[in-house]
Amino acid sequence: MELVIGTKKWSTWSLRPWLAAKRSGLPFTETLVELRQENNMSEAAIRAHSPSGLVPVLKADGLTIWDSLAICEYLAEKAPHLWPKDPAARAMARAAAAEMHSGFQSLRGECPMALEATPKEVSLSPATHxxxxxxxxxxxxxxxxxxxxxxxxxWSIAxxxxxxxxxxxxxxxVRLSDxxxxxxxxxxxxxxxxxPEFLEWEAASK
Ligand SMILES: N[C@@H](CCC(=O)N[C@@H](CS)C(=O)NCC(=O)O)C(=O)O
Known part of the structure; x- marks a missing residue:
């Protein structure tokens, strides 16, 4: 399996299936595409791997799987421990992951992942609150x-x-007590x- 991901300090979508792939215990290789290159170079580099023009994609068994949740589901077919065994826990975990996958646009837009940044309290909009x-x-x-x-x-895909x-x-x-x-x-x-898997990703991002 080959997982194609974007720049580690920024690519939230890539981090999710990468963590799941690590936790799956399945062997995989990683191909990194640098995002935000000049002259649309990133777009061309991503297009070489991805029909949607976005990363991540997983190449496995002759397939190119182009969405982070679909990649995680594919990994879970081979490594069922990536979802909880108990059906009730599995349903709730899936609902939580799905809500993240399709929601929280304001937080995403206003607070992009930036692993290189020094943490600093900022004022956020009501929608992000x-x-x-x-x-x-x-x-x-x-x-x-x-x-x-x-x-x-x-631990699960959620x-x-x-x-x-x-x-x-x-x-x-962000102080969660607020x-x-x-x-x-x-x-x-x-x-x-x-x-440990996140710490490995974070170290590599630097
Ligand atoms: N719904 C997609 C979203 C993927 C996505 O938006 N990827 C961003 C990177 S985090 C991307 O490839 N952007 C193109 C670019 O930055 O050039 C998924 O879940 O995989």
Missing amino acids: KDIRRIVAVWSELLHRFGGPFLAGE DAFYTPVATRFRTYG FGDSGAAGEYCQRLLEQ
């Missing part, structure tokens, strides 16, 4: 329901989807940033 409050509510509910340490108990969010909260100085966290969400956020 609403996204953060919702994320804290999702995290708090799942951590309470399944007992942690990850969203649906053991945690891959929220790892980029944890970096955004750190980079932009958004309804009674402690568990903040601890979970920190836990995501301490996982």
Whole structure:
């Protein structure tokens, strides 16, 4: 399997399936395309791999899979432990990952992942406040329901989807206690940033 990803300090979409691929235990190679190159060079470089013109893509078994959630699902077909075994936990984990995949546009736009940046508190819009409050509510509910340490108990694809969010909260100085966290969400956020796979990605991004 070959996973084609974008620049590690910026590409949130690439980080998610990369974490899942690491946690799958399956062998894979990594091809990195530098984003934001001059003269549309990135676009041409991505197009050489990706029919959608976006990264990540996974090349496996003669297929080119061009969306981060679809890649994670494909990996989970081969490594079922990437989703929780319990159907209720699996359903909730999938809902949490899907909400991240299709939502939180304001947070994404206003707080891009920037692993190279020095963390600094910034003033954020009401729409981003609403996204953060919702994320804290999702995290708090799942951590309470399944007992942690990850969203649906053991680490799952849902945690891959929220790892980029944890970096955004750190980079932009978001204090989760200001958004309804009674402690568990903040601890979970920190836990995501301490996982060895994330630390490997972060070190490589530098
Ligand atoms: N829905 C897609 C979104 C992928 C996406 O937007 N990728 C960005 C990078 S993070 C990209 O390739 N942008 C093109 C560019 O920056 O040149 C997925 O889940 O994989």
